[in-house]
Amino acid sequence: MLVGPAKALFMDEISTGLDSSTTSQIVRFMRQMVHIMDVTMIISLLQPAPETYDLFDDIILLSEGKIVYQGPHENVLEFFEYLGFKCPERKGIADFLQEVTSQKDREQYWFKLDEPYRYISVPEFVDYFNNYHIGQKLSDELHFPYDQSKAHPAALVKEKYGISRWELFKAWFAREWLLMKRNSFLYIFKTTQITIMSLIAMTVFFRTEMKHGRIEDGRKYYGALFFSLINVMFNGMAELAMTVLRLPVFYKQRDFLFYPAWAFGLPIWILRIPLSLMESGIWIILTYYTIGFAPAASRFFCQLLAFFSIHQMALSLFRFIAAIGRTQVVASSLGTFTLLLVFVLGGFIIAKDDIEPWMIWGYYVSPMMYGQNPIAINEFLDKRWSAPNLDPRIPEPTVGRFLDYRYWICVAALFGFSLLFNLCFIVALTFLNPLGDSKSVIVDDKTTAEL
Structure with a gap:
């Protein structure tokens, strides 16, 4: 997938079955790929380790199907402090973000002692974010169409394939010749x-x-x-x-x-x-x-x-x-x-x-x-x-x-x-498409015993 022509990659729970060190190494490689090759990646993770969280440029915080925060990861604590919630010094930011949007765990992070704690629902979080300077900046950017003249020539795909028909033919002619050899x-x-x-x-x-x-x-x-x-x-x-x-x-x-x-x-x-x-x-x-x-x-x-x-x-x-x-x-x-x-x-x-x-x-x-x-x-x-012809009956x-x-x-x-x-x-x-699913299926001993 990473070596294909896709310029936008959407990944879900890539850390499943991996330890924190391996996850961090993979995300670090993806960060370098994003910065060097100008690729867009959106990766969903549940309570990542602090070293993994720090590798992301921006974060999208979801709660009950709504976007509570979307912006630079270094400004997310500032946004919740603006609302009255502060992350303890020894608390991981990812764990804090997971709990601060939870109805049961939210109260422990209230730090405005001169004001009584007030329950804030998820829709209210969304409204506060839209009025916050990061949310307003994001809204302003979306209200105006992007000036395509400022875009990189390769940013928008104008053709189905990356090269011309003649270049395609020459490339695959050379490929077929190599396979024949x-x-x-x-x-x-x-x-x-x-x-x-x-x-x-x-x-x-x-x-x-x-x-x-x-x-x-x-x-x-x-x-x-x-x-x-x-x-x-x-x-x-x-x-x-x-x-x-x-x-x-x-x-x-x-x-x-x-x-x-x-x-x-x-x-x-x-x-x-x-x-x-x-x-x-x-x-x-x-x-x-x-x-x-x-x-x-x-x-x-x-x-x-x-x-x-x-x-x-x-x-x-x-x-x-x-x-x-x-x-x-x-x-x-x-x-x-x-x-x-x-x-x-x-x-x-x-x-x-x-x-x-x-x-x-x-x-x-x-x-x-x-x-x-x-x-x-x-x-x-x-x-x-x-x-x-010696047969007189046939006049030919x-x-x-x-x-x-x-x-x-x-x-x-x-x-x-x-x-x-x-x-x-x-x-x-x-x-025509292949008959059946082209993906390979590995059956282990446990699955065989269950069958």
């Missing part, structure tokens, strides 16, 4: 994992066993493409667990107005782009020509672009699911269920023509469909898969037609999904 083992492990899986893929679908030209051969190539698609998508699932682990700290910092949600989400999105390109490149470089896909260089780079867009979509999807789930159990369940829907409705496990008409919309909104179509188009529109040069522009439509759709999921991720971070 600290978690470098995880990214090295992910890169090693996809490298090993690509080596397995190139040995399972080795080019010497991959013929081409027939429908049966096309099925094997389609299986290799689908296997590649699954590995690239599942490689992005690690983003879900990483995001969920960071959410508790994010929610606390967001609620304390350290930064907005976009400053947290945008650097993550940008810094994952090189990693996504590297992991997609490793997969394509190790598997493309060893499996025996279309040999043209243009198709090599088109497949790299397709896998890069698929990986970006998968990362943003799992980040969004993590922001929606907010806990490891809920997010993992949502992620598994989403993958199930995406795979079933993608058009490979269940063909498009076999999907029920009332569920066909799921096919068109499934990112999986937009992922497998461009890699299939890129491969099977190569010249080596071209075969003339080929049995079917699938044009190149659909590749670019699918790639654009994947980047659109990535943009949509990242925007939804930022919106979820902005408006």
Whole structure:
């Protein structure tokens, strides 16, 4: 709390469970913080020790819900002497203030022996204070609005955050880069994992066993493409667990107005782009020509672009699911269920023509469909898969037609999904709160026995 952006702190009974020496040390530190950093603090204490009381600049004395005195602590005895009550020399000032406002203990402090003691109620104390010179000065200050031109430029907050949007972005970009370097083992492990899986893929679908030209051969190539698609998508699932682990700290910092949600989400999105390109490149470089896909260089780079867009979509999807789930159990369940829907409705496990008409919309909104179509188009529109139509019943040069522009439509759709999921991720971070109470609860043996 003390290192946050708050310039006014209100504390209640901070001495509970502390001895007088510890309380005095804490209050002394807070006094230095107030004087050096120009912070305002209001601390409620019940009968503090004399050394603690002397550390305060001003005091507010409350009785029966009313302010009996508010002003410098060195003038409080003067005010009560003005009313006829005097603190004994050996009496602590805090104890005196506690008892002088009490109906039972007040009479013993009456020192005007030439006048009979008269009971003074709390409302009368308030009236006397308002007529006292300190109370009148306070009232005069409140009657006139403060001249803002005399205030320090940083005294009044004019913006929600302390720095500009560009400075926020640069600060949290540097922060995210630092966190990535600290978690470098995880990214090295992910890169090693996809490298090993690509080596397995190139040995399972080795080019010497991959013929081409027939429908049966096309099925094997389609299986290799689908296997590649699954590995690239599942490689992005690690983003879900990483995001969920960071959410508790994010929610606390967001609620304390350290930064907005976009400053947290945008650097993550940008810094994952090189990693996504590297992991997609490793997969394509190790598997493309060893499996025996279309040999043209243009198709090599088109497949790299397709896998890069698929990986970006998968990362943003799992980040969004993590922001929606907010806990490891809920997010993992949502992620598994989403993958199930995406795979079933993608058009490979269940063909498009076999999907029920009332569920066909799921096919068109499934990112999986937009992922497998461009890699299939890129491969099977190569010249080596071209075969003339020998059926005279079909007046076309080929049995079917699938044009190149659909590749670019699918790639654009994947980047659109990535943009949509990242925007939804930022919106979820902005408006959703953590599930349950984020405060930790310590249960001791006594509480356990009572339960």
